[in-house]
Amino acid sequence: MSTYPFTEIESRWQKYWEENNLYQVDEDPSVPKEKRKYILDMFPYPSSSGLHVGHPEGYTATDIYSRFLRMRGYHVLHPIGFDSFGLPAENYAIKTGTHPRKSTETNIEMFRRQIKSLGFSYDWSREISTHNPDYYRWTQWIFLKLYKQGLAYEDTVPINWCPSCKTGLANEEVTDGKCERCGEKVFRKNIRQWMLKITDYAERLLEDLEKVDWPESIKSMQRNWIGKSVGANVVFKIENSEEDLEVFTTRPDTLFGATYMVLAPEHHLVQQVATDDRRKAVETYIREAAAKSDLERTDLAKEKTGVFTGAYAVNPVNNKRIPIWISDYILISYGTGAIMAVPAHDERDWEFAKTFDLPIIQVVDGGGVTSDEKGEPDFCYAGNGVAVNSGRFDGLDTPTFKTHIVEWLEEQGLGKRAVNYKLRDWIFSRQRYWGEPIPLLHCEKCGVVPVPEKDLPLTLPEVESFTPTGTGESPLAVIDEWVNTECPVCGGKARRETNTMPQWAGSCWYYLRYLDPRNDASLADPAKLEYWLPVDLYVGGAEHAVLHLLYARFWHKVLYDIGAVPTSEPFQRLVNQGMILGEGGVKMSKSLGNVINPDDIVRDYGADSMRVYEMFMGPLEVSKPWSTNGLAGVHRFLDRVWRLSRREAVDSQPPRHLVKVLHQTIKKVTDDTDILAFNTAIAQMMIFINEAFKEEALYSRLWDPFLRLLAPYAPHLAEELWARLGNEPSVTRQDWPEWDEELAREEEVTIVIQVNGKVRAKVDLPAGMDKEKLEKTALEHERIQEWIEGKSIKKVITIPDKLVNIAVSAK
RNA sequence: GCGAGAGUGGUGGAAUUGGUAGACACGCUAGAUUUAGGAUCUAGUGCCUUGCGGCGUAAGGGUUCAAGUCCCUUCUCUCGCACCA
Numbered sequence: 001m002s003t004y005p006f007t008e009i010e011s012r013w014q015k016y017w018e019e020n021n022l023y024q025v026d027e028d029p030s031v032p033k034e035k036r037k038y039i040l041d042m043f044p045y046p047s048s049s050g051l052h053v054g055h056p057e058g059y060t061a062t063d064i065y066s067r068f069l070r071m072r073g074y075h076v077l078h079p080i081g082f083d084s085f086g087l088p089a090e091n092y093a094i095k096t097g098t099h100p101r102k103s104t105e106t107n108i109e110m111f112r113r114q115i116k117s118l119g120f121s122y123d124w125s126r127e128i129s130t131h132n133p134d135y136y137r138w139t140q141w142i143f144l145k146l147y148k149q150g151l152a153y154e155d156t157v158p159i160n161w162c163p164s165c166k167t168g169l170a171n172e173e174v175t176d177g178k179c180e181r182c183g184e185k186v187f188r189k190n191i192r193q194w195m196l197k198i199t200d201y202a203e204r205l206l207e208d209l210e211k212v213d214w215p216e217s218i219k220s221m222q223r224n225w226i227g228k229s230v231g232a233n234v235v236f237k238i239e240n241s242e243e244d245l246e247v248f249t250t251r252p253d254t255l256f257g258a259t260y261m262v263l264a265p266e267h268h269l270v271q272q273v274a275t276d277d278r279r280k281a282v283e284t285y286i287r288e289a290a291a292k293s294d295l296e297r298t299d300l301a302k303e304k305t306g307v308f309t310g311a312y313a314v315n316p317v318n319n320k321r322i323p324i325w326i327s328d329y330i331l332i333s334y335g336t337g338a339i340m341a342v343p344a345h346d347e348r349d350w351e352f353a354k355t356f357d358l359p360i361i362q363v364v365d366g367g368g369v370t371s372d373e374k375g376e377p378d379f380c381y382a383g384n385g386v387a388v389n390s391g392r393f394d395g396l397d398t399p400t401f402k403t404h405i406v407e408w409l410e411e412q413g414l415g416k417r418a419v420n421y422k423l424r425d426w427i428f429s430r431q432r433y434w435g436e437p438i439p440l441l442h443c444e445k446c447g448v449v450p451v452p453e454k455d456l457p458l459t460l461p462e463v464e465s466f467t468p469t470g471t472g473e474s475p476l477a478v479i480d481e482w483v484n485t486e487c488p489v490c491g492g493k494a495r496r497e498t499n500t501m502p503q504w505a506g507s508c509w510y511y512l513r514y515l516d517p518r519n520d521a522s523l524a525d526p527a528k529l530e531y532w533l534p535v536d537l538y539v540g541g542a543e544h545a546v547l548h549l550l551y552a553r554f555w556h557k558v559l560y561d562i563g564a565v566p567t568s569e570p571f572q573r574l575v576n577q578g579m580i581l582g583e584g585g586v587k588m589s590k591s592l593g594n595v596i597n598p599d600d601i602v603r604d605y606g607a608d609s610m611r612v613y614e615m616f617m618g619p620l621e622v623s624k625p626w627s628t629n630g631l632a633g634v635h636r637f638l639d640r641v642w643r644l645s646r647r648e649a650v651d652s653q654p655p656r657h658l659v660k661v662l663h664q665t666i667k668k669v670t671d672d673t674d675i676l677a678f679n680t681a682i683a684q685m686m687i688f689i690n691e692a693f694k695e696e697a698l699y700s701r702l703w704d705p706f707l708r709l710l711a712p713y714a715p716h717l718a719e720e721l722w723a724r725l726g727n728e729p730s731v732t733r734q735d736w737p738e739w740d741e742e743l744a745r746e747e748e749v750t751i752v753i754q755v756n757g758k759v760r761a762k763v764d765l766p767a768g769m770d771k772e773k774l775e776k777t778a779l780e781h782e783r784i785q786e787w788i789e790g791k792s793i794k795k796v797i798t799i800p801d802k803l804v805n806i807a808v809s810a811k
Numbered sequence: 812g813c814g815a816g817a818g819u820g821g822u823g824g825a826a827u828u829g830g831u832a833g834a835c836a837c838g839c840u841a842g843a844u845u846u847a848g849g850a851u852c853u854a855g856u857g858c859c860u861u862g863c864g865g866c867g868u869a870a871g872g873g874u875u876c877a878a879g880u881c882c883c884u885u886c887u888c889u890c891g892c893a894c895c896a
Contacts, residue, residue, distance in 0.1 A: 003850090215815095215816095216815070216816085217814095217815050217816065217890080217891080218815095219815095220814060220815050220891085221814085221815080221890090221891055221892080223814090224813090224814060224815090224891075224892055225891095225892080227892090227895060229895070229896080231896080247896080248895095248896065249896060250896065251896080262896090297894085304894085327894095328894090329894045329896095330894085330896075331894080331895065331896090333895085334895045334896075335895075335896065338896095339896050340896085341896085342896090346896070347812085347894085348894050348896075349896080351894090420895075420896090421895090422892095422895050542890080542891090545891075546891085546892095616823090616824095616835085616836075617823065617824085618823060618824055619824085622817085623889080623890095624823065624824085625822090625823075627822080627823065627836095627837070629822090629823095629836090629837050629838070630822090630823065630836065630837055632837085632849095633835095633836050633837055634836080636836095637835095637836085643851095679823095679824075679825085679835085680824095680825070680834085680835080682835080682836095683824090683825075683834065683835035683836075684834090684835080685835095686835055686836075687834080687835070690835090750831070751831090752830080752831045754830090754831090754876085754877075756876075756877090757875095757876060757877045758877095759831060762831070794876080795876060796876085797830090797876050797877075799830055802830055802831085803830055803831075803877090805830080805876050805877060806876085807876045807877090
């Protein structure tokens, strides 16, 4: 393949950019707020396998956009760093004995080299790594703020325990009942944990989604995850008991249809209400439920199970006695851990009632519910409708009934409006070594005591073995000289907290540290936070929709509440890049052997080809398959640019049609780059090159602006050709070209002539011809005459510069 | 099941407010050049048809002079959630 000397060109300009600190940015106060842009990539976890082709996709997009903005006069902050705490490095340490710091830092070096080889315009002076004590000092500082705000608490809770990783996992790290990292089946285990009260922020996390410019799918996933439900808590009396039974329902309008109650097996009243003759069955059931994994409990396909407790509750609306059951389809962690069951109007209750032959009473007329011989409906209707069998409420529609019944319950002191969220508090402990130590002490006298801020960072001790103890404690627990310490309050004996933070901690606030990465007095100078925040564009994978992006928003809001950041949301605009699949549209994976290594691409085709190809594949947001042929096509385009540049440059007036294509190209590339439609911008540059290639000469008046357009996309090649044109570097410091609408205009347009909506002729005419003239031309057209002959013309629609449509009817 | 999104040539994908469907690229075909080439250049390339012409944007219906685009119904695929009362 004929090819231009990309290797030499690329290394030359990368060196030049680095030596001249071309992309370093400051907080110049003379730059007005609207001319400052913060363009952020999701920073990578430096894995041992190096960069894959998915990384450069998002990184190239933000790089092109950053370079484009700079050329248009913006002050652009575009940083990068590494999310360097986490399990893989620790698992590697367990296997090989290599200290995670060592393998992590080796991996970071590899990533840094790979990222630099693609010519991204990062401000490397701001690089950070989350495992660095200068960084995690502030992660710990934020944790202490959370603790002091009452947002961190200890609790012994059943957590998802991965027997292979020997650690607890957050709900979000469990997929299909299996550990997201190792695939091992997860089961429940009670362990003392540090929890963060993200639930306190549920409402604001939900509401503020309105304020941000994010993909609707991500917003919807977050809403779904937060899972707000509005309904009522209703109190039921228990027969022969002092205790009341409170349930949460979103359908208080179906109270008259409640035919039984169900408690979660873990509900605190179960033991009390169970009658002696039922006690044995109840206890057996509780034991069985406890032994089940979460996966077994939530397996939808399985039959409903449960037992009757022997006790009865009283329905407050009609004083009917209804039996109390227990079943594991009721979750202790949601609502009150108990429900009123309305089998006629809830699918789950319906199944349960059918299994155990419990009564079913229809109370909502959905328009089609019929009754069987027992007088019970023959299917479950969960929608809205008109109330029936509900005493004086009969005839009310569902929403009205809900309002009325809640008012009535509140008057009677039997219930009140209630809101529930699916969102749970965040289990913030990991029983691992390679994470930020939680900066707390357990003092024999004072209880839990925070490490004084002046003693931060609380650094990780050196250990011999990274193997988890498996008891639920981290490897830190066996380092006596680290664990045993003095209480800073009373001076007595104290033990350090041995749990570490989960991997999400460091990534919750890294975008703040970029603003002031070497500050050792605060997490960042408030003036710098004020200068740059919020992030104007954040690009990364959709896999972080409810993990990183929800946690980061939560921390940001806490920091906002204590006055540490000036905005209520961190990321104003979010774009998810699509996945890059292997050739043929299958997933890229090691086992399929179809993984593309960016190093190979850079070596064989060059960084510019890699960049332009990844942007040319299709829209940024969608998944698309890799194609080496497609890559070669893009490389061919850059090679043509190179060969064109070798022609003799002339300063004469270029032909009109080329000037026109150039101005059309400037317009299209400007508009498309602005909306991240890089694929169509590149297509337009190809059109320009195809046209220019037909000329003998190289017109420098066209070439200069074209190179500016090319610069964000293929910065090395553009830089080289810019210099060869006799200009001083750097092209990236030049102004973005302007187009002239007049020069971009087509003077001749093809007019389509239709008869009854079908194209019958096409004519080339001068642009801007008026309607009458167009219509006349169309009607007189020879071919059209044939089509309309002997027919009567009903209507003629004329769209200037586009078409003439003649509607005729047969006569 | 619920929620979100998507279905356009052999392939990746283009198509303001409804106004020439298939830009650009890959692949393919033919030719030129070349010792040769998977390099380069030129031409062609949605399907059917010798031609006139007809048919074409998942399927069916509707609105309109005009529908890939708007409305209704159905199907398929991808992603997320999943007994959350």
